[in-house]
Amino acid sequence: MSTVTFKVFRGDQNGGELQDYTVEVQEGMVVLDVIHKIQAEQAPDLAVRWNCKAGKCGSCGAEVNGKPTLMCMTRLDTIDTSKPVTVRPMKTFPVIRDLATDVKWNYEANKKIKPFAPAPNTNWVMFQEDVDRVQEFRKCIECFLCQNTCHVLREHGEKTGFIGPRLLVRTASLEMHPLDVENRLDMLKNEGGIGYCNITKCCTEVCPEHIHITDNAIIPLKERVVDEYYDPVLRFFRRLFGSKKRPELSQAADD
Amino acid sequence: MSTKPVIGTDKRLTERQDLWWLEPLLVAVVLTSFVIYTIWAVLQRSDFHFGPYTSPFYSIPFTSAEKLEWLPFSPAFLVIWIPIGFRATCYYFRRNMYRAFFWDPPACWVAEPKRSYSGERKFPFVLNNLHRYFWYLAVFALFFHIYEAGKAFFFEDGFGMGLGTLIMLLDVTFLSLYIFSCHSWRHLAGGCLNCFSKHKGRYTLWQRISQLNEQHGLWFWLSLMTVWVTDIYIRLLSKGILTDVRFF
Numbered sequence A: 001m002s003t004v005t006f007k008v009f010r011g012d013q014n015g016g017e018l019q020d021y022t023v024e025v026q027e028g029m030v031v032l033d034v035i036h037k038i039q040a041e042q043a044p045d046l047a048v049r050w051n052c053k054a055g056k057c058g059s060c061g062a063e064v065n066g067k068p069t070l071m072c073m074t075r076l077d078t079i080d081t082s083k084p085v086t087v088r089p090m091k092t093f094p095v096i097r098d099l100a101t102d103v104k105w106n107y108e109a110n111k112k113i114k115p116f117a118p119a120p121n122t123n124w125v126m127f128q129e130d131v132d133r134v135q136e137f138r139k140c141i142e143c144f145l146c147q148n149t150c151h152v153l154r155e156h157g158e159k160t161g162f163i164g165p166r167l168l169v170r171t172a173s174l175e176m177h178p179l180d181v182e183n184r185l186d187m188l189k190n191e192g193g194i195g196y197c198n199i200t201k202c203c204t205e206v207c208p209e210h211i212h213i214t215d216n217a218i219i220p221l222k223e224r225v226v227d228e229y230y231d232p233v234l235r236f237f238r239r240l241f242g243s244k245k246r247p248e249l250s251q252a253a254d255d
Numbered sequence B: 001m002s003t004k005p006v007i008g009t010d011k012r013l014t015e016r017q018d019l020w021w022l023e024p025l026l027v028a029v030v031l032t033s034f035v036i037y038t039i040w041a042v043l044q045r046s047d048f049h050f051g052p053y054t055s056p057f058y059s060i061p062f063t064s065a066e067k068l069e070w071l072p073f074s075p076a077f078l079v080i081w082i083p084i085g086f087r088a089t090c091y092y093f094r095r096n097m098y099r100a101f102f103w104d105p106p107a108c109w110v111a112e113p114k115r116s117y118s119g120e121r122k123f124p125f126v127l128n129n130l131h132r133y134f135w136y137l138a139v140f141a142l143f144f145h146i147y148e149a150g151k152a153f154f155f156e157d158g159f160g161m162g163l164g165t166l167i168m169l170l171d172v173t174f175l176s177l178y179i180f181s182c183h184s185w186r187h188l189a190g191g192c193l194n195c196f197s198k199h200k201g202r203y204t205l206w207q208r209i210s211q212l213n214e215q216h217g218l219w220f221w222l223s224l225m226t227v228w229v230t231d232i233y234i235r236l237l238s239k240g241i242l243t244d245v246r247f248f
């Protein structure tokens, strides 16, 4: 057993500060255990959101020594405990209290994404190779660590023109769905603001589900936006031969 | 609804305790040195040729740089804009460029200088959307690199292989891996489809490219290094500072 100092943010909408807690830690503990220990022994009013303690509910996101992470999945032996360890709430979202932040902006921005739309009389048989890509995106646990990390939201506060990596992943899961016939490219280019993303990949670095956010979702979506808006040659050929890519679309439009 | 983060206004740069500045620093140093070297090599107009070897900077389609001596500018300018354009618009390079040179952001979770930001929505960065056109051109240029590497087996005294041949072969290998692991190519080859089951051939191709694409960054650096080493090696041979090692 050893003793470690934790500097935990205490405060609310009006501001706050880091407060020191010295805790006896044991082998195998995660940061969330420490927060619970502080709650149990020193600060019963310390607010923290958690649920599964298994990295699956996505509630316990915070910043440990400056790195956005799930507290329940951050073992103490992966951080330097010889120095005080700071624990702050996610920087990008308004603090409700202490470590709990208000993430409802994500649900508001999500409304920009048109829902799944199958063609009329869809044959619901799907092949595994058609849904592999989409299944990667469905692993998302909505922890919003990627949203918190993305510098467009975090540093530039672009919450009106940009939907952020999590919602780009969601758009990709719909756009690449073999049975979906909706077109979300206009949304991506305009209200979705995919052009704000400069593919610096920090979102991918924090995703606890190891979704290849940039390589598999954002860049392929950027390429689809290029197909539609920035590639006159492709557009010319598509017009010449009639777009074969998504015949379902025109069919759906007719119905 | 207030979206303003309460603690977003503080002045901390970061609470990261690791060497987060090392990667952008190394990238900036290596890329800047490469750019300076390239400008110098291109302006030299000499020492790009030795025996059967030609520097990749001077690998000119359908002709050779020697035949273009009469040009008022370095013949390298005829082709150098292709790899420059391809690399500058490469998705992997963009990640590094924005981090190392624009500090947008310098590293993850590190504060940025406060200034307006429009990402890739406006000029000049909106031009990155032209990456696929540079990919087409890069494939075209690659064929001539492969041709030059083939020529590197044919010495004055007949067929053979030297250290220069090996370096040039490595160069075209890494260039091919870099070019064919490109994100735009991955999209054009199959990523643009929604129903892979209806396009088995393209699906297989897309899977192969996806495998290569996972290491796209590695291929970027290795091919950059081999281009650099190839030019330096040929230059040193041509200046008589080194003698070529002949294997057979």
Ligand code: SF4
Binding pocket: A149, A150, A151, A152, A164, A165, A196, A197, A198, A199, A200, A201, A202, A203, A204, A214, A218
């Ligand atoms: S890659 Fe794009 S979405 Fe992801 S963190 Fe960077 S700017 Fe944000």
Ligand code: SF4
Binding pocket: A139, A140, A141, A142, A143, A144, A145, A146, A147, A165, A166, A169, A206, A207, A208, A209, A210, A211, A213
């Ligand atoms: S994509 Fe990953 S980091 Fe982003 S919300 Fe989903 S699980 Fe969390």
Ligand code: FES
Binding pocket: A050, A051, A052, A053, A054, A055, A056, A057, A058, A059, A060, A061, A070, A071, A072, A073
């Ligand atoms: S408590 Fe559920 S993800 Fe951490």
